Amino acid sequence: MDVELKIQRFDPERDSAPHWETYRVPVEPMDRVLDVLTRAKELLDGSITFRRSCAHGVCGSDALLINGRNRLACKVRVEQLGKSISVAPLPGLPVVKDLVVDMDEFFGKYRSVLPFLVADEPEGAGERLQSQEQRDVYDDTTKCILCAACTSSCPSFWAQPEYVGPAAIVNAHRFIFDSRDQGADERLEILSNEDGVWRCRTTFNCVDACPRGINITKAILEVSSAIGSRG
Amino acid sequence: MSSALQAEAGQIDVDAIVIGAGGAGLWAALELAREGIPTAVLTKLYPTRSHTGAAQGGVCAALGNVEEDHWEWHMFDTIKGGDYLTDQDAAEVLAREAIPAVIELERMGLPFNRTPDGKIDQRRFGGHTRNYGEGPVRRSCYAADRTGHMILQTLYQQCIKAGVKFYDEYHVVDLLFEGGSADQGGRCSGVVGYKIADGSLHVLRAKAVLLATGGYGRAWRVTSNAHSLAGDGMALAWRHGVPLMDMEFYQFHPTGIVGIGILLSEAARGEGGYLLNGEGKRFMETYAPKLMELAPRDMISRAMYQEIRAGRGIDGKDYVYLDVRHLGRKVIEEKLPDITDFARVYQGVEPISEPVPVQPTAHYAMGGVPTNLETEVLANAAGGVVPGLFAAGEVACVSVHGANRLGTNSLVDLLVFGKRAGKRMAEICKSTTAPKHVAGAERAIREEMLALSTRPEGVRPAEIRRALADVMMENVGVYRDETLLTSAVKEIQRLKGEYQHVRVEDTGSVFNTDLLEARELGYLLDVSEATAVSALARKESRGAHSREDYPERDDAKFLAHTMVWRGADQAPATKLDYKPVTITKFEPKPRVY
Ligand SMILES: Cc1cc2nc3c(=O)[nH]c(=O)nc-3n(C[C@H](O)[C@H](O)[C@H](O)COP(=O)(O)OP(=O)(O)OC[C@H]3O[C@@H](n4cnc5c(N)ncnc54)[C@H](O)[C@@H]3O)c2cc1C
Ligand code: SF4
Ligand code: FES
Numbered sequence: 001m002d003v004e005l006k007i008q009r010f011d012p013e014r015d016s017a018p019h020w021e022t023y024r025v026p027v028e029p030m031d032r033v034l035d036v037l038t039r040a041k042e043l044l045d046g047s048i049t050f051r052r053s054c055a056h057g058v059c060g061s062d063a064l065l066i067n068g069r070n071r072l073a074c075k076v077r078v079e080q081l082g083k084s085i086s087v088a089p090l091p092g093l094p095v096v097k098d099l100v101v102d103m104d105e106f107f108g109k110y111r112s113v114l115p116f117l118v119a120d121e122p123e124g125a126g127e128r129l130q131s132q133e134q135r136d137v138y139d140d141t142t143k144c145i146l147c148a149a150c151t152s153s154c155p156s157f158w159a160q161p162e163y164v165g166p167a168a169i170v171n172a173h174r175f176i177f178d179s180r181d182q183g184a185d186e187r188l189e190i191l192s193n194e195d196g197v198w199r200c201r202t203t204f205n206c207v208d209a210c211p212r213g214i215n216i217t218k219a220i221l222e223v224s225s226a227i228g229s230r231g
Numbered sequence: 232m233s234s235a236l237q238a239e240a241g242q243i244d245v246d247a248i249v250i251g252a253g254g255a256g257l258w259a260a261l262e263l264a265r266e267g268i269p270t271a272v273l274t275k276l277y278p279t280r281s282h283t284g285a286a287q288g289g290v291c292a293a294l295g296n297v298e299e300d301h302w303e304w305h306m307f308d309t310i311k312g313g314d315y316l317t318d319q320d321a322a323e324v325l326a327r328e329a330i331p332a333v334i335e336l337e338r339m340g341l342p343f344n345r346t347p348d349g350k351i352d353q354r355r356f357g358g359h360t361r362n363y364g365e366g367p368v369r370r371s372c373y374a375a376d377r378t379g380h381m382i383l384q385t386l387y388q389q390c391i392k393a394g395v396k397f398y399d400e401y402h403v404v405d406l407l408f409e410g411g412s413a414d415q416g417g418r419c420s421g422v423v424g425y426k427i428a429d430g431s432l433h434v435l436r437a438k439a440v441l442l443a444t445g446g447y448g449r450a451w452r453v454t455s456n457a458h459s460l461a462g463d464g465m466a467l468a469w470r471h472g473v474p475l476m477d478m479e480f481y482q483f484h485p486t487g488i489v490g491i492g493i494l495l496s497e498a499a500r501g502e503g504g505y506l507l508n509g510e511g512k513r514f515m516e517t518y519a520p521k522l523m524e525l526a527p528r529d530m531i532s533r534a535m536y537q538e539i540r541a542g543r544g545i546d547g548k549d550y551v552y553l554d555v556r557h558l559g560r561k562v563i564e565e566k567l568p569d570i571t572d573f574a575r576v577y578q579g580v581e582p583i584s585e586p587v588p589v590q591p592t593a594h595y596a597m598g599g600v601p602t603n604l605e606t607e608v609l610a611n612a613a614g615g616v617v618p619g620l621f622a623a624g625e626v627a628c629v630s631v632h633g634a635n636r637l638g639t640n641s642l643v644d645l646l647v648f649g650k651r652a653g654k655r656m657a658e659i660c661k662s663t664t665a666p667k668h669v670a671g672a673e674r675a676i677r678e679e680m681l682a683l684s685t686r687p688e689g690v691r692p693a694e695i696r697r698a699l700a701d702v703m704m705e706n707v708g709v710y711r712d713e714t715l716l717t718s719a720v721k722e723i724q725r726l727k728g729e730y731q732h733v734r735v736e737d738t739g740s741v742f743n744t745d746l747l748e749a750r751e752l753g754y755l756l757d758v759s760e761a762t763a764v765s766a767l768a769r770k771e772s773r774g775a776h777s778r779e780d781y782p783e784r785d786d787a788k789f790l791a792h793t794m795v796w797r798g799a800d801q802a803p804a805t806k807l808d809y810k811p812v813t814i815t816k817f818e819p820k821p822r823v824y
Contacts, residue, residue, distance in 0.1 A: 013739045030490075030577070042693035046736030046745040053457040056493045056573060058380065059280040075576055096428065097742040103277065107399075116388035117340030127337045129349030135342055142342050142374070142381065146279050180340065 003027050003078060005036055007048060008088035009098050018095065020086075027078050033066055033085060034074040037099075049098035057211055060147030063090055064099055070149040070209040090152035092161070106148050109164050113172035113190055118183025134179040141174040141219050143212040150206035150216055156199045163199040164191065166206040166216045173219040176226060184226070192227045200224070235430035235740035236681055240423070240673045245271045246660040248422055248437040250403045250464060252278035254379070254645035255624025255652070256443030257386035262653025264393040268660045271435055272395060273424050275402040275459065275747075278387050282445055282457045283645065286379020287496035287569060289371030290336075290642035291359055292329035296350045297369045302326040304361060305370065307817060309640060312358040312527050313597075313633020314774035314784065315819035316477070316792070316812055321629045323815065324604055325640070325647055332646040333372050341385040342374050355501045358527040358637040364824070367525050371639045376498050376569045382642060400427040402747055405676040406440065406467050406620075409666050413610050414472030414796065419619035420666030423673045425680070427747070430740030432673050432680075438663050439619055439656040442468060442600055442608075443649070446625040449751075450759045451593035451708070452700040455487055455494035461751035462758035464626040468600050469757055473608060473617060474794040476628040476810070477598035478758070479766035479776045482636055483709050485531040487592025488577050489550045495570050495589060497638045500524040502566055504555040506531070507586060508543040514551070519824040526824045529635040529775040532591040532709050545588060552586035591709055597636055597775065598765070599628040601794065601810070606652040612794055612810035619659075619666075623652040630792060633812075634774020684746050689734030692749045695726050699752075699759060702726075707763050712780040716767040723760045724803050730756055731801070757797065764804045765793045786819050 005025045010018035023040045034052055041048040050073070051061040057075040064073050065088040067081055078085070093101035144167065151157050151165035172191055176184045191197050197220055206216040247263050249256045252274035263270040274281070293300040305326035310317045337343060337351060344352040353369040361368040374381040390397075401424040411417035421436035444464030448456025469475055485506070486495045500506070506524050508514045518534040519526035526534075539549050555563055560583050563571055567582075574580045574587045600622040601609040606629075608620040624645050631644055706719035730753060737745035771785035772778050791809035798804045 011739060012741055030579075032577075041745075042691070046691070047739070049737070049742050049744050051744075053276055053280050053459045054282065054285050055458060056285070056577065058285050058377075058569070059276075059282070059457065061276070061280050077576070097739075100742050107277070111391055116392040117385075119338075119340075121338075125338070127334050127351055130345055131349050132345045132347070135345055139342070139375075142384075143377070145284070145380070146277075175340070178340065178342070 001027055001029070003036065004084045005040055006084070006086040007098065010095050011047070011097055029079050031078045032074050033076050033078065033087065034062055036078060036085065037073060037087065049100055051100055058145060060145035063147040063149040063211070065089065065091055070153045072147065072211045075211055090148055092152045092158045093148065103148065106151060106167070109168040110146060110171055112164065113168045114183055114187055115171040115175065117175060117178065117181050119180055120182070128180050130179055138174050138177040140214050141170045143214055144170050144174070145212060147211060149209040149211060153205040153209040155203055155205065156201050160195070160199060162195040164195055166220065169197060169220050169223055170214060170216055173223050176223060188227050188230055191223060197224045197227065236432065236677060236684065238431060241431065241433035243271065243433060243435045244665065245269045245435060245437050246439070247656050248273065248435055248440045249443055250422065250441060251281070251443035251445060251624070252387070252397065253281035253283040253443060253445055253624060254382050254386060254642065255649035256441065257383070257390055258646060258649030259441050259443060259623060259653035259656065260395045261386065261389055261393055262650055263657055264390070264395050266657035268657050270396065271398055273398045273401040273403050273422065275400065275427070277399050278397060279383060281383060282460055284380045284383040285457065286382070286642055287376040287494065288498040288501065289354065289356060289373035289378045289639045290333060290382070290646070291356060291370045291639040292333040292372055292643065293326065293370060294330060294333065294351060294353060294372065296346055297353050300361065300368055300370055302330060304363060304368065305329065305359070307363050308359050309631060309637060310633065310817050311364065311822060312637040313635055314822055315633065315790065316630065316773060317633030318630050318813040319815040319817060320813050321604060321631045325631045325643055328647040329643045332643070332650065336382065336385060336646070339385050339389050341381050344373055344375065355525060356638045357497050357500065357525045358522070367522065371501065373498070376496055376567050379642060398424060401425065401433070402427055403463070403467065404680065404750065405673070406471055407436070407672050408471055409669070412472035413468070413617040413620070418666070419617060423676050427742055430743060432677060434673050436666050436668070438665060439621060439659045441652050441656060442620070442622040442626050443624045444626045446596040447755060447758045448593045450699065450703045450755050450762070452704040453487060453490070453492040453590070454593040455484055455492050456593065461754045463751065463754050464622065465599055466754035466757040468608065468620070469761065469797045472796070473600060473610065473620070474796050475598060475758070475761045476601035476792050476794050477630060477765070478762040478795065479769050479793060480597035480634045480774055481593065481762060482528055482595040482597060482775045483532040483591040484528055484594035485535055485591050486553050486589040488573065489588045489590050491577060492592035493573055493577055494592060494594070495553060495573060495587065499553060499555055499567055499570055502562055503558055504553055507552040507554050508538045509545045509547060510543055514538050514543070522824040527635055527637060530824065533777060535591055536709050550588045550590040553589045554586040555582050556584065556586065595636055595641060596625055597628065597630070597632040597634065599626050602627050602629055604629065604651070605655040606648055607655065612808045621652050621656055623648040634776060680746070683733070683749055684735050684738060686732070686734045689732040690729050692733050692752045695729055695733065696752050696755070699723065699726055699755060703759055707766060710777050710779055711766055712778055713767070716763055719763040720767060720803070723756060723763055727756050727760070727801060760804055761795050765795050765807070768807055769793060790819065
């Protein structure tokens, strides 16, 4: 079987604007979009450019706009899409080349929410205790692989690129609700500014986009109400 | 085009360089930051994309949180699991230091699953036993089935907190030496990095350079490994006169998804999953009556091949079943969520109600760049070191895994030896002088990369890569013999010849993945050659190296680590040497489970 693969292409050394190119690519039924992109690159045009690594949905390299939705190319099978597949870079992020976007700002926002445990206790102490129930409170947000599918699907982010975005809030949530952490105040302060949580319009695009099935909107609401109850 | 390659190279001076930001590289970087050593971490992937994030099952440490356990038992299991090729002083370090390392990870914030009284929970894992082999023990600390993800995230978070300087998406293309190559007594003095975003070269000088680049599973057709795992660090060192050690020991994990190799973690069996043959029988009864499905991986992979050969695969085909149905929905969904997802997404199988078809998949390099216990790279079998060069993680061979690694021991290896690397490098940085500036240090690699990127016609890399993956799978897989290995060595040599004419289609400077994949193919050819040559020379069966023409372990001749050196230019590798195994507490015995 063949599919029609449309790729949005852009080479900053040649092109002034992105354009679409179409390829006919042979596929197997269980193929993932990543397999199809790889085959197109190997057989048809070696200059087709995209990121990938793990090939099974755990590293976050290949989040792309596939048939109009943000998802991981290695996690969507061809048979779920039919005979025509279109692939474009994540919306709202600067394109470096073809399907590769510049992730620096995205990671900068991630770093801005203090995404690490803040707990000043004596060195050399043993393990801390945490009940399974305390752990369950933030379990969901530990799953994030920083793929940017959520942030780049968010209309508030498209309209206001300064918005810290769902991915950063998810990673702040992971620590704010960890019983061992003492940095919640500082993070909530950061997230309560004008480009923080209040920009969320609960459109749920992020939840649909997240390949890890994280309930992002719930996490954002929990962070908002933590800010609220702080007074 | 390719203009960026020709531009003047950037110059950066630091004290320490870490190549790779997986578990090993990150912990080393953290330790260096704690010591205040100016350090550059170069990684061809964003740190959180490193393959450590794919590790599912867990990390073993004899905490004894849920039942009695001792590091001596862990040490013994590691040695026996390695079929007595493990260096016992290294296994002792691993088993002892695993305990404080896991506690430290908890203190860094790693969200381990917890026992009812709030301690780190532990579960069973293959080959880990109580009281020197009596039966399975709960030793593996875990965070659902994404332990590696949580380790990678936690260490990266701590590096951010400590202000570690990352060079994200810099591909290291060469190592620099002064005073000759490693085999001439030279010192490693830095690296050349290629900035993927714009194709420019950067010379980084340092007193200490750490290889933490991971494994090379992409040499095989069916593999659990990421596309990026091409043996970069091993090949770069090998090209500068560093030997590679124990390369014939490559682990095939029993439970890969049929055809594509994606891993279904041993955690599935740790939680109680069965392996069934075409007759619906738990065939491990025949091969390892005591440990059954929790026997070491090399034994299970061989057992699966035997069953398949005897026509007892599912419907006579080349796979068996992993069955977790009896564990119930709750255990499957709570403790094995990722694995369940993989089976659903990639096979269209529902593990709650159906058995999952599995076959062995290329998984882990026991061998690699030889080091001592301080992670200093060895230049020869006598234990002389290469000044300035260090290695830790899957790229290295200490050797803690011997002829076969136990599940969870790789993550332990990263933590323990990553940390040791950082500590030792900090000491070296404080006591040595900086390497000299040499003009044009990048000249050789610049020319090599230019030649590769401007060849007007030639073979596509994909063709060579496919041929290599096939020959490694068919001839250098679970079972081997003289005929298979001889023809593999020949075929790899032929492919290396073809590689001299490989052609890159993308001639641009910006994000040229075509060029980098061609580079990676070059690394794969080198490490595959080292693997096949070492395998051919080892005329015995031990751990993951199974010779049908020499089915017995031969301690009289082969209780030793293989070292192999690269041939000059394009000549085949013919220089080998053997380094004795360090035995401290446990005399080699036959390995039965
Ligand atoms: C699917 C899977 C599951 C696993 N599960 C377990 C488990 O449960 N328990 C366990 O103990 N082990 C497990 N393992 C094994 C273990 O995960 C790996 O051995 C380990 O994570 C390797 O870590 P590392 O730090 O050595 O390298 P990696 O994490 O592979 O990182 C390599 C780093 O090197 C960088 N790099 C490579 N080449 C270059 C270059 N040329 N220039 C610049 N940077 C470069 C990469 O960007 C990356 O940052 C599993 C492995 C796989 C594949
Ligand atoms: S929350 Fe989900 S979609 Fe967003 S970055 Fe994390 S994994 Fe990706
Ligand atoms: S390649 Fe890793 S998430 Fe798709």
